[in-house]
Amino acid sequence: MMMRAGALKWMGAAAAVIAAAALLSNLELPPRCTRVAGAGGVSIDLSALARGQARLFCYQDQAGDKIRFILARGSDGAVHSVFDACRQCYSYRKGYRLNPNGNLVCRLCGNRYSVDNMMNGKASCVPVALRHQQSGSTVRISAADIRGGRGLF
Numbered sequence: 001m002m003m004r005a006g007a008l009k010w011m012g013a014a015a016a017v018i019a020a021a022a023l024l025s026n027l028e029l030p031p032r033c034t035r036v037a038g039a040g041g042v043s044i045d046l047s048a049l050a051r052g053q054a055r056l057f058c059y060q061d062q063a064g065d066k067i068r069f070i071l072a073r074g075s076d077g078a079v080h081s082v083f084d085a086c087r088q089c090y091s092y093r094k095g096y097r098l099n100p101n102g103n104l105v106c107r108l109c110g111n112r113y114s115v116d117n118m119m120n121g122k123a124s125c126v127p128v129a130l131r132h133q134q135s136g137s138t139v140r141i142s143a144a145d146i147r148g149g150r151g152l153f
Contacts, residue, residue, distance in 0.1 A: 082127035085152035
């Protein structure tokens with residue numbers, strides 16, 4: 001009888017560990033981003049950003065809010081910039097996941113965009129554009145334009 005009670009406790013503990021692992025595997029960690037800063041804006045060197053690739057950046061404003069944005073280089077070499085938020089899904093605060101093959105994937109609805117088509121979106125899931133200026137391989141984004149997306153986060 002004593003052995004049976006011990007075995008039941010062990011099985012219960014094992015079941016709890018398995019349940020916890022299953023729950024944790026379904027959680028999505030916040031996206032990792034490259035932090036950038038600047039009172040008037042940010043300048044980012046994109047010489048290492050290959051065609052078809054995207055990178056996630058984070059800007060923390062004076063209020064302490066973290067605003068995420070994505071810079072991507074299309075297959076034609078053009079640079080695109082969007083907030084890490086979609087016009088439809090932003091209220092869920094999920095943003096996009098960047099795949100190594102250059103796709104953006106909406107963390108809420110699952111829509112996928114190649115870097116070349118990310119400005120168009122799909123259905124009502126459309127990335128929110130972010131203004132930038134480019135000079136050679138350097139992209140400059142004003143702090144005011146970045147802060148303009150604060151409500152998306």
